[in-house]
Amino acid sequence: MPPAMxxxxxxxxxxxxxxxxxxxxxxxxxxxxxxxxHKMGEVDDGTTITDFDPQEQEKGITIRxxxxxxxxxxxxxxxxxxxxxxHVDFTAEVxxxxxxxxxxxxIFSGMEGVEAQSETVWHQADHYRVPRICFINKLDRxxxxxxxxxxxxxxxxxxxxxxxxxxxGKEKDFIGVIDLITRQAYYFEPGELGKKMTKEPIPEExxxxxxxxxxxxxxxxxxxxxxxxxxxxxxxxxSEERIRAGVRTATIEHRMTPVLxxxxxxxxxxxxxxxxxxxxxxxxxxxxxxxxDDPKTEKKLLRHPKDEEPFCALLFKIQADQHDELxxxxxxxxxxxxxxxxxxxxxxxxxxITRLWRIRADERQKVDLAHAGDIVGVVGLKDSITGxxxxxxxSPVILEHIVFPDTVISMSIEPxxxxxxxxxxxxxxxxxxxxxxxxxxxxxxxxxTLISGMGELHLEVVxxxxxxxxxxxxxxxxxxxxxxxxxxxxxxxxxxxDRQTAAGAMFGEVEVELSPLPRxxxxxxxxxxxxxxxxxxxxxxPPELLAVVAEELKEECxxxxxxxxxxxxxxxxxLSVGYREGESNEQAxxxxxxxxxxxxxxxxxxxxxxxxxxxxxxxxxxxxxDITADFASRRVMIHELGQRGPLRIVVAHAPLREMFGYSTTxxxxxxxxxxxxxxxxxxxxVPDELAKQMx
Ligand SMILES: Nc1nc2c(ncn2[C@@H]2O[C@H](COP(=O)(O)OP(=O)(O)OP(=O)(O)O)[C@@H](O)[C@H]2O)c(=O)[nH]1
Numbered sequence: 001m002p003p004a005m006x007x008x009x010x011x012x013x014x015x016x017x018x019x020x021x022x023x024x025x026x027x028x029x030x031x032x033x034x035x036x037x038h039k040m041g042e043v044d045d046g047t048t049i050t051d052f053d054p055q056e057q058e059k060g061i062t063i064r065x066x067x068x069x070x071x072x073x074x075x076x077x078x079x080x081x082x083x084x085x086x087h088v089d090f091t092a093e094v095x096x097x098x099x100x101x102x103x104x105x106x107i108f109s110g111m112e113g114v115e116a117q118s119e120t121v122w123h124q125a126d127h128y129r130v131p132r133i134c135f136i137n138k139l140d141r142x143x144x145x146x147x148x149x150x151x152x153x154x155x156x157x158x159x160x161x162x163x164x165x166x167x168x169g170k171e172k173d174f175i176g177v178i179d180l181i182t183r184q185a186y187y188f189e190p191g192e193l194g195k196k197m198t199k200e201p202i203p204e205e206x207x208x209x210x211x212x213x214x215x216x217x218x219x220x221x222x223x224x225x226x227x228x229x230x231x232x233x234x235x236x237x238x239s240e241e242r243i244r245a246g247v248r249t250a251t252i253e254h255r256m257t258p259v260l261x262x263x264x265x266x267x268x269x270x271x272x273x274x275x276x277x278x279x280x281x282x283x284x285x286x287x288x289x290x291x292x293d294d295p296k297t298e299k300k301l302l303r304h305p306k307d308e309e310p311f312c313a314l315l316f317k318i319q320a321d322q323h324d325e326l327x328x329x330x331x332x333x334x335x336x337x338x339x340x341x342x343x344x345x346x347x348x349x350x351x352x353i354t355r356l357w358r359i360r361a362d363e364r365q366k367v368d369l370a371h372a373g374d375i376v377g378v379v380g381l382k383d384s385i386t387g388x389x390x391x392x393x394x395s396p397v398i399l400e401h402i403v404f405p406d407t408v409i410s411m412s413i414e415p416x417x418x419x420x421x422x423x424x425x426x427x428x429x430x431x432x433x434x435x436x437x438x439x440x441x442x443x444x445x446x447x448x449t450l451i452s453g454m455g456e457l458h459l460e461v462v463x464x465x466x467x468x469x470x471x472x473x474x475x476x477x478x479x480x481x482x483x484x485x486x487x488x489x490x491x492x493x494x495x496x497x498d499r500q501t502a503a504g505a506m507f508g509e510v511e512v513e514l515s516p517l518p519r520x521x522x523x524x525x526x527x528x529x530x531x532x533x534x535x536x537x538x539x540x541x542p543p544e545l546l547a548v549v550a551e552e553l554k555e556e557c558x559x560x561x562x563x564x565x566x567x568x569x570x571x572x573x574x575l576s577v578g579y580r581e582g583e584s585n586e587q588a589x590x591x592x593x594x595x596x597x598x599x600x601x602x603x604x605x606x607x608x609x610x611x612x613x614x615x616x617x618x619x620x621x622x623x624x625x626d627i628t629a630d631f632a633s634r635r636v637m638i639h640e641l642g643q644r645g646p647l648r649i650v651v652a653h654a655p656l657r658e659m660f661g662y663s664t665t666x667x668x669x670x671x672x673x674x675x676x677x678x679x680x681x682x683x684x685x686v687p688d689e690l691a692k693q694m695x
Pocket of ligand 1: 017018019020021022023024025026137138139140141262263264265266
């Protein structure tokens with residue numbers, strides 16, 4: 001690493017896509033061509049570098065995001081690559097990564113096209129305003145079609161695309177790509193694992209088609225680039241540099257998305273993809289400054305990617321193993337050296353950063369000074385968790401907090417050997433720190449430990465990790481749905497505490513109204529679990545006692561409802577607070593608030609809610625009948641029946657409790673040929689029959 005990294009030449013990039021679209025394979029190729037690894041790994045043999053977790057290798061999916069730094073020498077670029085997981089059970093990982101990326105490569109399968117997860121991830125990337133390049137992969141597969149998938153990207157994602165390449169040949173005869181800017185055909189030597197790329201004239205039979213697409217490309221760029229439009233209309237020959245500059249600006253300004261193609265498995269198209277990352281995606285200096293809040297005044301503050309500004313970074317990931325915890329920081333402003341005391345502005349705690357590391361494919365490299373815009377791994381943090389802001393001690397700022405969805409599933413676990421109980425507690429605390437969508441709780445009454453998360457696979461992976469990495473064998477219960485409760489209607493109630501105690505009189509009086517919040521989230525929003533509104537205008541009550549009432553109200557509202565499940569989607573309005581000088585104290589208000597909430601809950605009534613999932617199945621036509629018939633027998637509502645290329649798509653809304661073990665069922669209904677994805681959509685009241693059994 002050069003002593004002063006030129007941040008202009010840095011790209012913070014993530015590869016984002018639907019599960020199995022080929023992220024890991026593409027990353028492998030990228031690291032190999034960049035000279036980071038001398039042996040090419042294959043997902044199918046379990047030898048990839050990014051999937052260094054043995055469990056990931058077994059499952060063949062990238063579960064834990066790993067940040068890797070490498071150099072792309074042909075363009076003299078440094079790239080921080082964050083490999084994001086594609087499975088929806090790990091959405092939090094994707095969101096976290098998107099927050100810190102300056103640009104993304106979205107990989108689509110040339111066969112399956114735009115799948116449910118691609119859509120989710122695409123909209124998340126819109127939300128975080130991440131400029132993107134599309135890579136249509138797997139064009140060597142039977143049924144793959146570049147043009148069909150390109151049209152889907154336009155129609156289903158609403159993307160304004162600029163195709164910069166065309167495939168040469170189809171399916172097993174797919175042999176290379178045409179670059180519309182250089183007007184050349186690129187071929188990749190399979191004998192050399194694609195390392196050798198040759199540039200040749202466009203095959204004669206494709207010249208006309210290529211010219212047509214080149215014209216389309218130039219017209220599209222001209223729409224976003226007035227100067228280029230003028231030159232183009234005047235019939236001027238546009239230089240390659242000028243065209244690239246147009247594509248770059250349009251991409252960075254979110255006006256367009258370049259589209260490339262290839263087959264990572266067959267070594268086709270990966271080097272041009274790396275060039276495109278360098279050419280079209282922004283450096284940290286080209287993205288807008290981040291905005292945060294001054295923790296004291298709550299005023300908005302901006303942090304620019306400049307070394308001279310005070311240090312400010314987001315802790316976007318903690319990775320723990322048996323030895324230590326590595327925190328991954330995105331530095332937004334200022335610089336960071338080892339042995340520095342910083343402030344965790346989110347928690348108002350001081351922290352020591354002892355060492356800095358840059359993570360190469362499979363090793364750590366010491367860093368003496370990290371600059372604004374960079375991503376580094378740090379050691380030494382004690383009390384910080386994912387999503388916290390770390391800053392210079394004198395210039396605190398809190399960056400926008402990431403909101404994570406509620407967990408939907410839980411499972412009891414128990415160490416096989418009781419000697420491991422304490423160790424397990426420690427491991428679970430660590431894992432909670434790493435993953436904000438994972439929770440662990442031990443019941444004081446029963447001693448049972450419950451872990452909860454975003455889906456069956458999520459919990460399966462956690463249990464596997466505890467067994468394998470931390471060497472604690474576990475007994476596990478069956479997965480259970482995480483039910484919630486919410487108020488059914490609106491009710492007001494007053495709680496009073498008016499007692500004589502040995503210490504003197506005790507008085508507190510609190511009147512509240514409980515009402516339900518909307519249950520369907522808007523696009524890109526997470527459902528609100530609790531909202532507090534103060535209408536009490538209690539001027540004579542000391543503010544510290546009012547704060548106690550607000551705190552107790554929240555605690556009561558979020559703890560168990562009438563059937564013992566956590567409450568959600570509830571608005572608590574504080575209507576009035578009664579006060580008596582010398583008698584009103586903290587304890588009295590806690591009693592009064594709890595009593596008011598219990599009474600209001602009982603008057604309003606509660607609904608038990610269950611998580612409803614959005615399920616998308618893609619299947620060959622032959623199995624649609626069996627799949628929909630099976631859904632009909634499971635309280636599953638079919639929402640949409642569509643067609644994507646050769647495959648039928650069934651979109652359904654299903655209660656999670658009906659979907660346990662669905663992968664096995666689907667396999668048997670489709671001879672293993674259908675696939676599905678599932679993500680939390682909303683909560684709905686459970687049917688009365690079921691609810692009766694739950695009280
Ligand atoms: N035919 C073909 N298969 C490919 C291509 N790229 C990847 N694959 C295969 O597709 C499967 C999934 O590839 P991965 O690279 O693991 O996909 P991924 O997107 O990283 O998947 P997750 O890590 O699970 O999210 C593997 O069996 C790969 O060998 C390609 O270009 N062509």
